[in-house]
Amino acid sequence: MHDLKARTKLVHGGVRRSQYGEMSEAIFLTQGFVYPSAEAAEARFLDASREEFIYARYGNPTVAMFEDRIAGLEGAEDAFATASGMAAVNGALMSMLKAGDHIVSARALFGSCLYIVENILPRFGIEVTFVDGKDLDAWAEAVRDDTKLVFLESLSNPTLEIVDIAGVSAIAKRVGAQVVVDNVFATPIFQRSFELGADVVIYSATKHIDGQGRCLGGVVLGSQDYIRGTLEPYLKHTGGALSPFNAWVMLKGMETLDLRCRAQAESALALAEALAAHPKVTKCLYPGHSDHPQQALAMRQMEAGGTVLSFEVTGGQAGAFAFLNALEIVLISNNLGDSKSIATHPATTTHQRLDDAQKALLGITPGLIRLSVGLEDRGDLIEDVKKALTAVTV
Numbered sequence: 001m002h003d004l005k006a007r008t009k010l011v012h013g014g015v016r017r018s019q020y021g022e023m024s025e026a027i028f029l030t031q032g033f034v035y036p037s038a039e040a041a042e043a044r045f046l047d048a049s050r051e052e053f054i055y056a057r058y059g060n061p062t063v064a065m066f067e068d069r070i071a072g073l074e075g076a077e078d079a080f081a082t083a084s085g086m087a088a089v090n091g092a093l094m095s096m097l098k099a100g101d102h103i104v105s106a107r108a109l110f111g112s113c114l115y116i117v118e119n120i121l122p123r124f125g126i127e128v129t130f131v132d133g134k135d136l137d138a139w140a141e142a143v144r145d146d147t148k149l150v151f152l153e154s155l156s157n158p159t160l161e162i163v164d165i166a167g168v169s170a171i172a173k174r175v176g177a178q179v180v181v182d183n184v185f186a187t188p189i190f191q192r193s194f195e196l197g198a199d200v201v202i203y204s205a206t207k208h209i210d211g212q213g214r215c216l217g218g219v220v221l222g223s224q225d226y227i228r229g230t231l232e233p234y235l236k237h238t239g240g241a242l243s244p245f246n247a248w249v250m251l252k253g254m255e256t257l258d259l260r261c262r263a264q265a266e267s268a269l270a271l272a273e274a275l276a277a278h279p280k281v282t283k284c285l286y287p288g289h290s291d292h293p294q295q296a297l298a299m300r301q302m303e304a305g306g307t308v309l310s311f312e313v314t315g316g317q318a319g320a321f322a323f324l325n326a327l328e329i330v331l332i333s334n335n336l337g338d339s340k341s342i343a344t345h346p347a348t349t350t351h352q353r354l355d356d357a358q359k360a361l362l363g364i365t366p367g368l369i370r371l372s373v374g375l376e377d378r379g380d381l382i383e384d385v386k387k388a389l390t391a392v393t394v
């Protein structure tokens with residue numbers, strides 16, 4: 001399926017049809033598999049092909065369809081699906097690292113990613129250097145001859161800072177460090193991280209890939225050597241497998257992924273335009289809008305600005321809460337990439353755990369709102385947000 005365009009791969013990629021010729025992908029809701037003979041069981045344990053399965057923790061036909069579909073879209077040799085985005089991040093990092101290793105990580109990370117890198121890895125003797133992800137000089141200074149990998153989110157949460165992946169990759173490659181990219185915010189539709197130099201790409205499928213708020217899931221993509229040689233042994237024995245039912249939901253989500261992401265990104269840009277000039281908005285951050293300090297880099301690296309924007313309202317936390325409570329269409333929640341638009345107050349929810357100094361360092365101010373833009377009518381959304389801003393009285 002190499003020469004086909006993304007939309008075609010999203011609909012047809014990875015399909016394994018049973019003898020019944022079903023149109024919709026089958027859910028193989030089975031833990032185990034039956035062997036035609038004792039010899040066949042022995043042979044499969046010795047060396048199972050990609051079409052032979054042993055136990056659902058190791059692999060499953062519905063899960064394999066999802067893995068092959070996303071690997072085909074991303075242009076990766078292989079993929080391993082996981083129970084959640086965090087199982088993917090944990091599996092990718094733990095499978096590559098051992099005591100005594102050194103890694104460099106961007107400081108602005110999704111809360112649970114930060115917990116793994118800051119709290120868990122050091123407990124196992126892994127040394128971590130944090131850098132300001134947008135500062136290439138800081139990466140160059142932090143990466144050492146013995147650095148094993150660099151870890152970053154291509155667009156940071158919630159301030160949508162952009163890491164120059166090609167730049168960081170060039171620095172990492174000089175010392176042979178692996179480049180691990182959590183690409184959730186940029187989406188597989190808008191950014192081709194492997195082409196920019198990534199060695200390993202991670203998604204929380206819970207976000208845009210499901211896109212309709214149903215299931216947790218995740219996936220790690222990379223070379224066949226890495227996925228089958230390094231990652232699979234770790235994940236199949238530690239139990240982070242994706243359920244076949246959730247894999248099926250993700251397969252169905254992928255069929256509309258391109259359409260949804262593009263529609264949501266267009267609405268996000270329209271909202272950024274409406275908000276940037278608004279008197280109650282002191283700052284509006286959308287990678288596709290000229291107010292974003294890194295718009296040029298964003299547009300070099302991504303096809304569109306993504307589906308999330310962040311903005312700061314006047315009046316600090318009181319202003320932010322007044323805005324949130326006045327919304328009628330946009331929901332207060334913390335997922336993103338959903339067909340329903342979602343507003344989040346990072347300072348008191350997703351980033352509550354950070355102290356004031358850490359919040360300030362990451363730009364998480366009391367008035368900051370993160371808005372994940374959904375599939376509702378664009379005009380209705382703009383009106384809802386503008387109306388809610390009238391509730392901000394300072």
Ligand SMILES: *Cc1c(COP(=O)(O)O)cnc(C)c1O
Pocket residue numbers: 084085086087089110112113153157182184185204205206207216217218
């Ligand atoms: C949501 C998210 C994760 C974790 O994914 P789950 O599916 O919730 O485990 C990791 N990284 C980023 C950037 C995310 O947005």
